[in-house]
Structures are given as C-alpha cells and as structure tokens.
Amino acid sequence: MRIDVYLPLLLSTLFAVAAPWAVRRLPPRAATWLLTCTAVMAAGTWATALALLAFTLVGQIPLVASEGPWSAGVLAANDPVHRPVALICALVLLASVAGLTVVSWRRVRMLVDGWRECRELRAAGDLAVVDDPVPTAFALPGTPGRVVVSSGMLQALSADERQALLAHERAHLRRRHHLFLLVLQLTAAVHPLLRPLAREGAFTVERWADEEAAAEVADRTLVAHAVARAALATKRAPQRALPATGGPVPRRVQALLIPPTPFRRGPVLVCAALTLACCVSLAEAAHDTELLFENAMHTSAATREQPR
Numbered sequence: 001m002r003i004d005v006y007l008p009l010l011l012s013t014l015f016a017v018a019a020p021w022a023v024r025r026l027p028p029r030a031a032t033w034l035l036t037c038t039a040v041m042a043a044g045t046w047a048t049a050l051a052l053l054a055f056t057l058v059g060q061i062p063l064v065a066s067e068g069p070w071s072a073g074v075l076a077a078n079d080p081v082h083r084p085v086a087l088i089c090a091l092v093l094l095a096s097v098a099g100l101t102v103v104s105w106r107r108v109r110m111l112v113d114g115w116r117e118c119r120e121l122r123a124a125g126d127l128a129v130v131d132d133p134v135p136t137a138f139a140l141p142g143t144p145g146r147v148v149v150s151s152g153m154l155q156a157l158s159a160d161e162r163q164a165l166l167a168h169e170r171a172h173l174r175r176r177h178h179l180f181l182l183v184l185q186l187t188a189a190v191h192p193l194l195r196p197l198a199r200e201g202a203f204t205v206e207r208w209a210d211e212e213a214a215a216e217v218a219d220r221t222l223v224a225h226a227v228a229r230a231a232l233a234t235k236r237a238p239q240r241a242l243p244a245t246g247g248p249v250p251r252r253v254q255a256l257l258i259p260p261t262p263f264r265r266g267p268v269l270v271c272a273a274l275t276l277a278c279c280v281s282l283a284e285a286a287h288d289t290e291l292l293f294e295n296a297m298h299t300s301a302a303t304r305e306q307p308r
Helices: 007-023 028-058 062-067 072-078 083-120 151-156 159-174 177-190 192-217 220-233 249-256 265-305
Strands: 127-130 137-140 146-150
Touching (some): 007 028, 007 192, 007 265, 028 177, 028 192, 062 072, 072 265, 083 137, 083 177, 127 151, 137 159, 146 151, 146 159, 151 220, 159 177, 159 192, 192 220, 192 249, 220 249
16 A cells, blocks of 8 residues: 555545536536536545555454454555545545535435425425415425425516426526535535535526526526526525525526536546546555455464464
8 A cells, every 4th residue: 555545535535626626617417417527436435445555554453364364464554545544535525425414314305394394385286375474485406306486586577487497496406406415515514624525506496497497498698687687686595495596696697697518528528537547546556455454364364374
C-alpha cells in the first residue's frame, strides 16, 4: 500500500471544485445528471478509501486477526499507514455513516409525509388549489404527485404566468427532481465537502424545470416574469416540497432572459477524467491492501505449520 490509497481522498474532494465549474457550462438537464453521478462517485470513493485505511488498523486487533486468519504482528510491522492516521479515518468513516443514517431517516420521513398529504388533498387531476391568501406554490412528490397552489398565488399572477408556473411545477414531478435532490443530500452527508454540489443541484433542478416550462409555453420571457413575480409574492414553501421560487431567483431569471446554454463536451470530459483517475487509484489501493493482508495470512499459515 503506497500513496495510491490517499489519492482517492484527494480526487473525490476535487469533484467539489470541478463539478460546480462544469455544470455552469452545461444545459440544466445535463448539469443535474453530471452533478448527481459525480457526487455518487465522489462519495463512494471517499467512503471506500476511508474504509481501506481504517481496516489496516482494525485488522491488527487480535480477535479480528484470528477470524481472518492472519498475523496481527506481521500486519502491524508491514502496515505503511500510521496508527493515528488510520484511527482518524475510522472516526471520519463512522461520522459519515452516522450522518448518512440521520439524513436518510429525515428525507424518507419527509417523502412519506408528502405521500400521505397527497392522498388527503382534494385535486383536479394533478392540481390542488388550497384556499389560502398567502401566495405559495410547490410540487409535492407522491403517488401520484400533486402541484399545490394557493388561491393567493393564483390571484398574484396573470393567466399566462399561471400557465408557466404550473408547467414549471409539473416538470418537477415528471422528471422526479426530488430523487436527484435526495441523492445529492445523501452524498453530502457521506462527504461533507460535497455540500456545494448539493446546493448547485438544488439550482440546476430549478433551471431544468424552468427550461421545460419555457419549452411548453414557448416563451422564455414569460417564464422569467412568472418566476420573478412568484418570488416577490410567495413565502417559504414546506421543506419537503419543490417550491416554484427555489434556488437563486435572480440567476434563474437572468438565465431565462438569454439564449439556452449549449451542450459542451469539455466539462463532461474533465469530470470523466477525474472519475477514471478515482477508479484506477482506488483499484490500485484495494490491490495493495489485499497483498498486505495476504502476506500476513501466509506468514500466519507458515507459523502454524512449523514443527514444535
């Protein structure tokens, strides 16, 4: 085991810098997929590298070594990872698992609450209008999902703007944007340095829905006006929902007032190169770890076979 085991930690962290840079140069749909895939790769690489480093220390525990079976003494003598480093990695890995458990429980509970609320709402198709003077509009994932709009929001928008707003929210449900956000939040729980990717993902799904709405109503300026007016009129939607005013509204409006971003291969190739480097370095680190333990196992077997 050489420096290879530390490279995945560094490369997975580079995703937190490279991915946001890349998505700003891609259409929203491609950007969301790229963010999600790179976040999963980075979090998986991070957790696996920590596990490899931590297990070199765990393997030296006599009870664990006897179950191997390998020689704890030989493993300790040949292990290039310092014990404090391995211990820190083990603690960080435990913290990642704990964070993943907490976030998973919270998000799943929110989704379940959303599904229950969907069943209780009176809706015409996928649209539920609530009698509330406070302007609000959001997509509520469920089986099936619902677009929830208050009477106050309907009064705040013109007929064309209401059509654009509903198209935006229906795009959230149709493309299952809540699942992208869920994956990004889980990866950020595993690897805290990926939180910028989760924040950028919250923006790209809103931009994706904006572009879908613009294509449906065939008027980008109309969608920009609807987003801006809804943002001025609305209050914060429930956390489990996908609100019409999610993400940085000025950036969304500005993006709608200019031509759509064309697809570029360069940012995708950069992230693909990082992904390949992560896989290669992780495979090399796993191979070195396997050799380390095999050597300790062979030494243990030879010791048992020696005549007494």
